[in-house]
Amino acid sequence: MAEVLTRPRNALTRQFAKLLSLDGVELCFTDDAVAELAGMAARKKTGARALRALTEDLFRDLLFELPDSDDVVRVEVDRSVVRRERPPIVLRREQREAA
Helix, strand or coil, X not given: CHHHHHCCCCCHHHHHHXXXXXXXXXXXXXXXXXXXXXXXXXXXXXXXXXXXXXXXXXXXXXXXXXXXXXXXXXXXXXXXXXXXXXXXXXXXXXXXXXX
């Protein structure tokens, strides 16, 4: 399942990265986030359909907020984000310049 998320040319992680790049935002998935998504999908026993549903649900709120936030430059997703323990890590322009 993890390979389905990352390997194909039209992999879900790449699709969402492309979608966010239209707003000038870089998307980064950690390896543990991909593993967690794959594990959650496997537990649902619906194959790749679960991957799409989980990924879309993960980004639903963010996709509505980003067009209005022109200072966001990067979004990071790790295992705790996938588990809904916290929201995606959003790096804003002023944070990147300070780093």
